[in-house]
Amino acid sequence: MNAAADQSAMTMLIRKLESIAALSDKERRAIQSLPGRIQNLGAQQDIVRDGDQPKHCCVILDGWACRYKLLSQGRRQILSFHISGDIPDLPSLHVPTMDHSIATLTKAVVALIPHESLRELTARHPGIAAAFWRDTLVDAGIFRAWLISLGQRSAFEHVAHLFCELYLKLQAVGLAGDHRCPLPITQADIADALGLTPVHVNRVLQEMRGRTLITLRGRMLVIQAWDELLRLSEFDPTYLQLERRAAG
Amino acid sequence: MTLRLQPVQVGTGSFDVDGQLVFDDDLLAAVLVRLSEVHEDLAGMWFLEAGFGLVGTAHRPTFAELDAAQTWIGQRLAHEA
Known part of the structure; x- marks a missing residue:
């Protein structure tokens, strides 16, 4: 399917953003009209790989995913867990080369949104750009919390x-x-x-x-x-x- | 290099108490613990509870048999693993 995503598809993204920031009706409508290619994925399937230069971001609509990094001898460090509404590769909008991979942990449904559409959205709606920025900052806070747990x-x-x-x-x-x-x-x-x-x-x-x-x-x-x-x-x-x- | 085993009870804070101290000559090189039934498919296997010096590793392996564990520990001590 390569059409505008079902309006309900973006509901989880809106819910996620509204859990950390306020959105206006106009901003909600703009997010709902984002185009996206829906993909059904199996468990343990890569969505984006280390070194890739993706041209879209992936919104998780259903299922769980993770960011991870592979080391020698099959060692894997999971960097974060992701659930419906998350965009684990949102940084790829501004940081072109992936320095880690993203994979499903369970069966999952994702929507792939072209970078171009997200750039247009954030240029037209600074409130949404601020919400994405806030999401990225909260993400950094979660990494700090994980670091504390790992160390202490x-x-x-x-x-x-x-x-x-x-x-x-x-x-x-x-x-x-x-x-x-x-x-x-x-x-x-x-x-x-x-x-x-x-x-x-x-x-x-x-x-x-x-x-x-x-x-x-x-x-x-x-x-x-x-x-x-x-x-x-x-x-x-x-x-x-x-x-x-x-x-x- | 000769490894020597000595049975020991280990206070892991779990049901996994049956262990073996593994000595490299007179030096304690590792502590192996036999995994209890709560570990389901891993039950009965030997877990590297602690490894000292060259045997220390963040990625602590599990072995089906004590012999396999000793082989691996021997390789680590010989810088092979």
Whole structure:
């Protein structure tokens, strides 16, 4: 399909941007009329590769994706997780050569929006340009939070911090509530993101279950003791800069 | 190079307690732990819980057999891995 994307396709992007910035009706309409090529992708499929010079940006409409970097001997560092409404390669609009790859973690639906259309959109609507900039800055804040976890947190605290972050990000775009959220990624994905081994991730999850902090059932994470998880991981949601701050 | 194993109980904070100290002559080179049933498809395998010196690595491997673990540790100590 190579036509203007279904209007509802951009709804998640609008929802994402409105979770961190205010948009006017005019700006919402402009985003909705963005052209985009819809692609259905399988799990573990590259969307953009390290070294590519993409001519479009990818909005995730459904499913999960990640930024990652490959090292020798099959080692993979996952740099960030992405959900519906995210544009993980938004920087490619201004930084032409990818210095990492982006891949799906689950089956996913994405919309590829030409750079040209995004440039036109941001030139006509400075408010949208500001929202994209803010999104990029929030992204940098998330990287700082991950860096703190990598450097200072124990495996247990690190996993707890990630769960708090993922829950609030999903809740902000309407994909989670009542301390329940989808978690369709594997323990190996979590390990590659947190610099842990799958063995350690499994031990931490067992301990969390044993202390009735969480349950994991059928790719659904239920946080049974939200306040305790926040306390244990010293989680401060300020860095997510959510407009409608979750009450938790 | 001769590696020597010594059974040990390891406090990993999990069900994985059965371990082996791996000595290179008299120097402790590694601690291996046998993964318990909670690890499902990895259960029964040997995990490099800790490696010292040349055996230390961020990417800690898991081995199907103790022999394979010892071969790998031997290679690391000989700068081959």
